[in-house]
Ligand SMILES: Cc1ncc(C[n+]2csc(CCOP(=O)(O)OP(=O)(O)O)c2C)c(N)n1
C-alpha cells in the first residue's frame with residue numbers, strides 16, 4: 001500500500017473532467033488526506049485531451065510526480081497519453097460499452113475494470129452522472145469510504161437541490177457495487193487511509209482572491225485571460241459581501257485604468273492578468289507610479305511571447321515586471337512560492353502599495369495558479385492579517401502638508417520618500433495627479449531641480465522599504481551545505497521534494513527560495529559562502545539568474561526549463577546532480 | 590459649503606497656456622460654472638483629463654483630479670465614481686483623445702452608463718501635436734500628415750453614442766457661453782453617462798471649423814419644437830449630414846446609472862476593520 005497515491009481522470013474537454021476530478025480531490029481532503037492536483041493539457045497531440053490529476057498522501061505533498069495508480073479513462077487517448085506513468089498493478093477504469101472504448105487494450109500487467117458507466121448512470125437518473133459512477137468505482141478500487149464522496153457531491157450539487165444530490169450518491173453506489181460484484185477477485189492492493197485532520201483545498205488564483213478580500217480590497221477590474229481569470233471568477237460573488245465590486249472591463253487598458261481610478265478615490269484596488277495583458281497595462285503602469293497611486297497588479301505568468309502557450313507553465317515575464325515601462329519606475333515585485341503564499345503575499349502587496357504609494361506586481365505562475373493544494377485552515381489565519389494604509393491625512397492633519405496659500409502637497413518631498421495622501425472628499429486636499437513631472441502640489445513642472453527632487457523622492461521609497469521591510473528568502477535543506485540552490489516562484493515545492501532524492505544520493509544542498517524579486521535580499525554573502533550556486537527557474541534565459549549575478553558579481557550555474565511543463569521532483573534532483581557535477585546545463589531544448 | 594461656492598473656486602492658480610482665443614477657455618469656464626451651479630465644490634469634485642491641449646484642463650481647474658494617459662480618461666473616471674459614488678466626476682478630453690486612441694473606451698463607457706459627465710473639446714484637429722488630422726476632421730481637410738485630406742469619412746461621435754445605447758447625448762459650442770453652461774449642467778444632472786460634444790475651435794491650426802463657421806451653421810434645437818426624449822427623432826438628427834445641431838439631442842429619462850443598477854452606494858475608501866473583515870474566516874471554510 002503506497003503512502004503516496006496518484007489518481008487521474010482524463011477525456012475530452014467538455015467531458016466534465018475538471019469538476020469530476022475536483023469532487024474526488026475534495027473528498028480526499030475531507031477525509032483528512034493531503035492533496036496536490038494538477039491539470040494536464042497534452043501538447044504532444046493536438047486536440048481536446050484534458051486530464052485532472054490528483055496526488056494524495058497522509059503527508060504534505062508539494063509537487064507532481066510521474067506515476068499513476070488509478071486512471072479513469074473516458075477516451076482511448078487518455079490511456080495512450082498516460083502510458084508512461086502507468087505501472088504494474090495500475091487500475092484502469094473505463095466504459096467498454098462506449099463505442100470508442102470497445103477495443104481498448106489494457107496491458108496484461110494492469111487491472112482492467114470495465115464498468116458500464118453510462119448504463120449505470122442512466123439507472124441512477126441520467127447519463128450525465130457517468131463520471132460519478134466512475135468515482136464510485138474508484139472508491140471501491142482504493143477501499144476509500146464512499147461517504148467522503150457523498151459530502152463532496154453535496155457540496156458540488158447542493159445548489160441544484162436534494163434530488164440531484166441523492167441521484168449522484170446513488171450513481172456512485174452503483175459504480176461501487178458493480179466493481180464489488182463483477183470483480184470480486186481483482187487484485188486491488190490500494191487502500192487510502194483517512195485521518196481526523198481538516199484541510200482546505202484551493203488553488204493559487206483563489207488564494208490571491210481570498211487574500212485580496214482579507215486585505216480589504218474593495219475594487220477589482222480585469223479582462224479574462226488564462227490563467228488569471230479564476231481570480232476574477234473567485235472575487236465575483238464574494239467581494240460584494242464585503243462591500244466590494246468586480247468589473248469586467250473592455251480590455252486590459254481599461255482594466256488597469258478603472259483600477260487606478262478606484263485607487264485614486266481611496267479604495268484598495270487590484271487587477272490581474274497574464275503576459276499579453278501586462279504588455280497592455282504597461283502604458284498606464286508608469287502613470288500609476290508617477291502619480292504615486294497604490295495599486296496591486298497580478299501577473300499570472302504563462303508561456304510567451306505573444307500568445308505563446310496559454311495553458312502552459314513559464315516564468316518568462318520577470319524582465320517585463322522588473323523593467324517594463326518607459327522611463328525609470330520604482331515598483332515592488334513579489335513572487336509567491338506556494339498557494340498559501342499567494343494569500344499572504346497578496347495581503348502584503350496591498351500594505352506595501354499603500355505604505356509606499358507605488359504599484360506592486362504580484363508575479364504568480366500557471367503551475368501555482370491552477371494547482372490546488374491542501375493546507376491546515378490556520379495557514380489562512382485571518383486574525384493575523386494586518387492592514388497598514390500608510391500616510392493618509394484627514395481634515396485635521398492636512399494643514400501640516402499645505403503650502404502657505406493652502407495648497408495640498410500630495411508629492412511633498414520627505415526624508416523617507418513617502419508623501420501624505422488625501423482621499424477625495426477631504427476638505428483642503430483638492431489636488432491634481434498627473435503623469436507629467438510635477439512639483440510638490442502635483443502641478444506640471446520642467447524645473448530641473450524639482451525634476452531631480454521628485455525622481456529621487458520616488459526612488460527613495462525603495463531605500464526606505466529596504467530598511468523597514470524584511471525581504472529575506474525562505475530557506476530549506478541543509479544550512480551548512482556547500483551547494484546553494486536558488487529559485488523563485490512555484491518551483492519551491494518541487495525543490496523541497498527533490499531534497500529527498502538528493503539525500504538518497506548524499507548530495508547536500510541549501511535552498512533559498514526568493515519571494516521578493518524587487519527589492520530583494522542581497523545574496524552576496526550566501527553566494528560567497530557556497531562552492532557552487534545553481535539558479536532554477538522556468539524560463540530559457542535565466543532572468544532571475546541574471547539579476548542575482550548582477551547583484552553579487554558572481555557567475556552562477558543555471559537550470560532552465562521552458563517546455564511548458566513545471567519541474568518534477570525526481571527530474572529536478574537529477575538536473576541538480578548533473579549541474580553540480582559540471583555536466584549538462586540547460587534542460588529541455 | 591456648496592451654497593457659497595463660486596465658479597472661480599474651481600480655478601487653479603496656474604494660468605492657462607492655451608493660445609489666445611482658443612475655444613478651450615470658454616469650454617472650461619462653462620464647465621466650472623456648471624459644477625458650481627449644480628452645488629458642487631472642489632473637494633467633492635473629481636476631474637479626469639485626457640492628453641492634448643484639451644487635457645490640460647485638469648491643471649487649470651482646482652479640484653481632485655487626474656491627468657491620465659492618452660485616450661484612457663473614461664475608465665479612470667468610471668473607477669473613481671464606482672469607488673466613491675458621492676463624488677461628482679467629470680471627464681474631459683479632445684476629439685483625438687476620445688474618438689481615436691480612446692474610441693474603444695468611449696463605446697464601452699456609453700454602454701456602462703456610469704453617472705458622470707464627459708465633455709469632449711472637439712476642434713477637429715490635433716492641437717498639442719501641432720496640427721495633424723483628427724478623427725473628426727473633414728475628408729478633404731489638408732494637414733501636415735494628410736496633405737490631400739484624410740480621405741476617410743469623419744467619425745460621427747453622436748451617432749456612435751446613440752448606437753451604443755447612450756442615455757444622454759448633447760452638443761454645444763464653447764463661445765455660446767450660456768447655452769454651453771446649461772447643456773453641461775444637464776449632463777451633470779443626468780443620472781448616467783452625460784455625453785457632451787463641444788465645438789471648441791482651434792484658432793492656430795484649424796481655419797475651416799472656425800468660430801464663424803459654427804456661429805453661422807449651428808442650429809439650436811432649443812429654438813425648434815424638438816423633443817429630446819424621442820429616440821427616433823434623435824436618430825434622424827445625429828445622422829443628418831447637412832446640419833450641425835446644438836442642444837440635447839437625446840435623453841433617456843428612465844436612465845438608471847451603473848451605480849444604481851449595481852447597488853453601489855458606499856465610499857470604498859473606508860476600511861472599517863483593523864485586520865481582515867468580519868466573517869472573513871468563512872472564505873476559508875468554503876474550501877473544506
Ligand atoms: C500614447 C500616446 N501617443 C501619442 C501621444 C501624443 N499626443 C499628445 S496630444 C495628441 C493628440 C491630441 O489631440 P486631441 O485629443 O484632439 O486634443 P487637442 O490637443 O486638439 O485638444 C497626441 C497624439 C501621446 N501623448 N501618447
Ligand code: SF4
Nearest residue numbers: 608611642716791792
Ligand atoms: S493649438 Fe489650438 S487647441 Fe491648442 S491651445 Fe492653441 S488654439 Fe487651442
